[in-house]
Amino acid sequence: MRDANGSSNEKLLIDIGSTYFKVSTKESIEQHFRDFNKQILDDLMHKCSDTVQRFESNDIHICSSANGGLSTLIIGLTHSYSLKYATNIAYNAGINVIESIIFQDIEDYSIPSDLIDVVIIVGGIDSNGGQFDERLDNYIAKLNYSNIVYVGNGPDAMAIASRVDKLLVLPNVIDDRLHIVETHLKEYLTNLYQQDIEGKEDIKDLYKITGNQIYSTPYVVNKSLPEINATFAVTDPFILLDIGGATTDVHYSKDLVRDNIVTEQGHDRIVFKKLGVFKSRESLIFTAEQNEFAYELLMHLKVTESIYKENSDRATKVIMQLAIFLVLCEMSHYRAANVTLKLLAMNSIVFTGGITKVLNVADIEDVVAFFYRKILNSDHKPACVVDTNYDIWTIGAKEYALCQ
Amino acid sequence: MKVVTGVIGNDIHVVANRLMDLSLNARGYEVFNLGVNTYLEEFFDAVVETGAEILLISSLNGEAEGWGREVKLLKAKYKTLDNLTMMIGGNLTVGSGNAEDIVPRYKNYGFDLVCHQVDLNTGLDMLENYIQEHKQA
Numbered sequence: 001m002r003d004a005n006g007s008s009n010e011k012l013l014i015d016i017g018s019t020y021f022k023v024s025t026k027e028s029i030e031q032h033f034r035d036f037n038k039q040i041l042d043d044l045m046h047k048c049s050d051t052v053q054r055f056e057s058n059d060i061h062i063c064s065s066a067n068g069g070l071s072t073l074i075i076g077l078t079h080s081y082s083l084k085y086a087t088n089i090a091y092n093a094g095i096n097v098i099e100s101i102i103f104q105d106i107e108d109y110s111i112p113s114d115l116i117d118v119v120i121i122v123g124g125i126d127s128n129g130g131q132f133d134e135r136l137d138n139y140i141a142k143l144n145y146s147n148i149v150y151v152g153n154g155p156d157a158m159a160i161a162s163r164v165d166k167l168l169v170l171p172n173v174i175d176d177r178l179h180i181v182e183t184h185l186k187e188y189l190t191n192l193y194q195q196d197i198e199g200k201e202d203i204k205d206l207y208k209i210t211g212n213q214i215y216s217t218p219y220v221v222n223k224s225l226p227e228i229n230a231t232f233a234v235t236d237p238f239i240l241l242d243i244g245g246a247t248t249d250v251h252y253s254k255d256l257v258r259d260n261i262v263t264e265q266g267h268d269r270i271v272f273k274k275l276g277v278f279k280s281r282e283s284l285i286f287t288a289e290q291n292e293f294a295y296e297l298l299m300h301l302k303v304t305e306s307i308y309k310e311n312s313d314r315a316t317k318v319i320m321q322l323a324i325f326l327v328l329c330e331m332s333h334y335r336a337a338n339v340t341l342k343l344l345a346m347n348s349i350v351f352t353g354g355i356t357k358v359l360n361v362a363d364i365e366d367v368v369a370f371f372y373r374k375i376l377n378s379d380h381k382p383a384c385v386v387d388t389n390y391d392i393w394t395i396g397a398k399e400y401a402l403c404q
Numbered sequence: 405m406k407v408v409t410g411v412i413g414n415d416i417h418v419v420a421n422r423l424m425d426l427s428l429n430a431r432g433y434e435v436f437n438l439g440v441n442t443y444l445e446e447f448f449d450a451v452v453e454t455g456a457e458i459l460l461i462s463s464l465n466g467e468a469e470g471w472g473r474e475v476k477l478l479k480a481k482y483k484t485l486d487n488l489t490m491m492i493g494g495n496l497t498v499g500s501g502n503a504e505d506i507v508p509r510y511k512n513y514g515f516d517l518v519c520h521q522v523d524l525n526t527g528l529d530m531l532e533n534y535i536q537e538h539k540q541a
């Protein structure tokens with residue numbers, strides 16, 4: 001393999017998650033549970049120092065998903081355009097949307113108490129100014145946020161900037177034909193996410209061993225999707241579920257959405273911040289308790305709700321099966337969250353992340369079939385592909401390593 | 405003037421929509437064409453985002469009959485659409501029907517101009533007359 005300088009050094013790829021870290025060389029992939037009493041770097045060197053020391057810092061590539069991403073609140077004019085466009089861009093940049101607000105009704109919304117990483121204001125084509133009045137200022141004044149960006153119609157930008165402190169103004173995400181313009185907001189959000197990862201003290205530490213930029217894992221995974229057919233028997237359209245310790249990431253083919261958004265990218269991404277099997281286990285169980293079918297799934301798996309309190313291999317397995325079920329529910333019409341995918345048109349589901357080490361294909365197929373039967377009333381059976389060897393991540397990480 | 409147009413519902417008859425786009429442009433309108441397969445909410449949302457004065461909906465397979473009933477209800481949720489001129493045309497019923505029954509029905513749904521099986525240019529002339537009258541009023 002040759003890099004940009006023409007050298008053909010072997011690369012070491014490292015992925016830091018909230019629960020595990022993985023270290024991959026040409027010959028092998030090691031995976032370790034993180035020791036939370038240690039800094040990441042110490043933990044890594046403790047467990048894999050022989051491997052790490054074999055490599056020059058320029059040949060070590062690291063990505064991380066240990067922080068679960070940033071949050072945003074979006075204020076827009078309509079569901080079909082401004083909010084949808086901004087939401088789509090935010091997801092693709094790895095940002096979680098915690099609230100979407102239709103401006104005309106802004107006074108009816110409550111104020112989220114959590115700190116919001118970035119507030120996005122959007123709406124109107126450039127020839128349609130005069131959309132945002134002082135109701136916007138009043139609402140924003142009550143919010144607790146770190147960054148605020150305006151990507152709406154041109155004429156309103158100046159006025160809002162003069163009233164809202166530290167407002168960053170970027171070009172409109174809606175063009176004069178009512179189409180989406182992703183570039184500027186996406187770049188801004190991606191950088192914010194990137195800075196957030198790099199800003200974490202223990203991640204910063206890792207620059208002691210790498211001379212390359214540390215990226216977010218979802219990006220690396222997204223990179224690999226166009227190449228996925230080369231390694232797995234995957235037929236389009238497909239989704240890829242990365243069920244991790246803190247969050248679950250879903251990457252899906254654009255063909256699965258009925259949408260008025262036309263973008264070049266073939267795969268979109270959505271993050272479920274509170275669905276994970278270790279760090280977010282509590283909130284996953286909470287979500288399960290709100291889902292009337294989760295109980296039936298437990299019965300089907302021949303366990304009771306007391307399994308939630310157990311700390312056994314059996315419990316971990318059930319929690320992971322539950323996670324698959326809940327994520328599929330979130331993307332179906334049953335929950336109609338943010339994106340509804342055409343799950344009956346889906347031909348493959350690829351599973352990656354920690355669950356591939358715990359569940360086998362039969363365990364997974366069992367839940368998927370249960371979901372289709374119960375929620376979609378269908379015998380549809382997408383092929384379940386399990387990425388036990390983390391090939392997806394390796395392909396993506398190599399793509400990145402090669403680009404650098 | 406800005407016009408939002410498109411074909412409502414799951415209707416995929418695209419030919420009239422293309423002609424509509426061309427004719428409106430030729431007549432000097434600024435056209436936002438949402439194409440076939442457009443839901444009612446998307447029409448209203450597009451009007452809000454663009455600030456269009458006119459909404460011009462086509463229905464060829466007759467689906468509009470079903471959507472028509474929801475127009476008033478949905479429009480009432482928007483706070484900025486009171487001055488919108490609403491027009492609909494194409495085949496406005498499933499199977500056969502006559503304009504004498506169809507036109508009042510759609511006016512009752514909230515449309516200002518209703519063109520059941522009226523050709524495009526006649527319909528657009530009607531629109532222009534309507535705009536003229538309302539300017540004077």
Ligand code: B12
Nearest residue numbers: 415416417418419420462465466493494498499523524527
């Ligand atoms: C071509 C065609 C198709 C093609 C469409 C290809 C495409 N992507 O466009 C295909 C084969 C896919 C198709 C499918 C179907 N079709 Co078809 N189709 C036709 C056909 C033969 C021609 C339509 C056309 O393009 N005409 C040319 C354009 C320029 O004329 P127009 O559409 O009539 O529009 C004129 C006016 O209505 C007016 N106009 C249109 N909109 C507006 C709006 C305003 C404001 C104004 C003022 C004027 C205006 O302007 C145009 C020019 O004057 C018509 C029959 C016919 N001869 O009209 C049936 C017809 C429209 N189809 C019909 C049906 C039922 C279907 C299907 C349901 C059939 C089926 N059972 O599967 C499906 C529906 C698919 C769907 N989801 O919508 C029926 C609708 C009947 C009804 N409303 O009661 C028709 C009328 C045939 C019939 N007599 O039964 N169809």
